[in-house]
Amino acid sequence: MSATADAETIVLEHFTLIDGMGRPPQRDQTLVLVDGRITEVGPAAEVKVPSGATRQDLRGKYLMPGIIDSHVHLGLVDGIDQNYTKYYDRENIEQQLKLYAAYGVTSVYTLGTDGDEIHNVIADQRRIGRIDTARAFTAGRGVVYKGSYGGVPGLEQQVSTPAETQAMVRREVAKGDDFVKLWMDDEFGDIAERMPYPISKAAIDTAHELGKKAVAHIFYQENAATLVDQGVDGFMHQVRDGALNPSLASKMKAGDVWQIASTLSREASFTYKLLPFVDDPFFSRGVAPATIAALKSPERQQRLASGPHFAKYPEVLTKAMANFGAMAKAGVQYGMGTDSGPTARFPGYFAHWELELMVKSGITPLQALTAATGTNARFLNARDIGTVEPGKWGDLLVLDRDPTADIRNTRSIHAVYVAGRKMPTIWQTCTGRPADACGAAPK
Template structure:
């Protein structure tokens, strides 16, 4: 068994890129790293992670794991390995830079490549998905000759309708296209538009369940969130932002075991461009987004318009409520799943995921709680198979980091390599 330094990862590829017949190695073993498997237990120091054909074979301490013959050994000493991150609420395929309206199969691939470069190895795209995305869904990845860079799960068209019949037409359209989830909006946009009626969303939830789909719900108000839980929604896709959550709501969420996705950066994006955003000078942002891309957001007239926007002021005022509600629900044991609502104009794919991680820390969650929300919780409560933890049989989706994220969640930025449907060294 020959050992290779970590730089050897530059030429390592998964079986979709290089057949086993062309390599003398049947396995790859990463040794010496600290392994955080996503289950919430103590990290494995001086760990061994063995993979074959894109799947995890074994994981444990050096004493526990026997490295197979014909294994390429990668020395990852001094590194930390964590599961690939899962964005349980993103959008894929429509944006280029800060412009929408660019939906195509190639742009789906390009968006997923950006997510992956920032360590997001699975994305649940909750709405706006078109037929071009269907062949790129994760369900097809194992048989795809040229899979995208990150695993993709889609919800199709966001379901709307003034009557049950109108809304159910969209449900059936999504079903025929091929989707992984259904998505509805129950929100009046701060009183500026009609809200989906309860009779309509109950019909949509019922039919989605009959067809075998989980349904995610965009919501804003506490009262709507309560009614949606009672109606059977499978995910609250945003924070409750109008009021502090009460004890009855907490108990209802506990009873239903429905995941709560805070998307704090969604509120941030509503007002942060009223001035020059501080992250515009962050090298971690600028590695993907250049000055030409952000130039329109530096326009003084545009910034003034945002500062004068009533909606922007309200969303800014409500952000502390959203953050406090996240802490309350997390403390109560409600399952928190990581999501950002990125992938629409000015919600920057990849970078906003790291802002979200940091905002969750500001809200009072521990690094382990945050990491689990973006790995095990997201996979378990969204029903994503074989991802989310470093477990035998799961896909080998993981990040190799230069620092410990349990010491500081910002260390998730310090990505040495991403191993997913194909390997990327950054």
């Protein structure tokens, strides 16, 4: 491949490649980036380095695609105060997308709590291409059955009839939604009625008419089974009301329905009155000191511990992990998603925690990494991201230690690239305070 004289050519050399497609790590690889896109990747001995290229020796490092988080919410919080009406704006959205990138999460799928501003952000991202934040894909305003579970206060997204549902999905997809989200839950029975099936059917059918996938928040096995019959394309949480029925897994497999978001870190976070990693620098560098203080406050811990459902969550987590493991074993396609973004579910850090919990649920580190990259990209047919292959954006994560040997090594972030440009990593920045207040990065 010949590059034009003024093209920016970067060559990353001699790393061990984890390609996002599930192949075993390949040693001593080299890749060429021209104007932010991968043009060549292969054994260092075979890749011809173009003259005039900027060369980076990555001997001893591990290079993988940037992580994709398939389930987040953007712009909802300031610290741990959640309020869509107060905080949802472009500045907050882009600040969070920068934080994701600092953690090596170079793309996120945002799940149904977006106002119209997201479409301006995404339109600009796709026009510019070589951006300096994580990329976003959106389900816009997800479909909430009026008075039932889901969505966020202050965002117009409730429907009462199939006709209203059809109209809403058409209106929102016309704004640029990448896919369609619906919620079917009742908060452990606290809410009188879950979304009725004629509403979910209208949402799914309308999404499909418009060429979009439809995904669902579910909790109950019986709802998941019916949604599969209605043609849903993916689930954004595990079934959590009991052990996975093998017939549901078979139906999902037969119907090409993906368990696209794992969200084990979400359930895990609910089991703690104080998150166990608040003083871990990999976490604390990503949040403001006031947030740490708020998390540690005795009043908050007391309030969480006396919450109506607090005691249920250890079992919910156990079921979610068992069911995730069973789905994976049954051959259902699965991705990696955290549901971070709402209060106390933290952008970036949770993706690394999620990978760890997926591995604890019975898959290998390499399988977890593939879920979080190539598989997540394939679900939305996001052709420019997710694997290390010619033609893709150079959205890359470079690690000091081997994540296939220990999944916790995804935290050993050496460099993050978005479209071939280095982003400040979480070890180089310190969100919310002067960088020198954070201390040196442990090696």
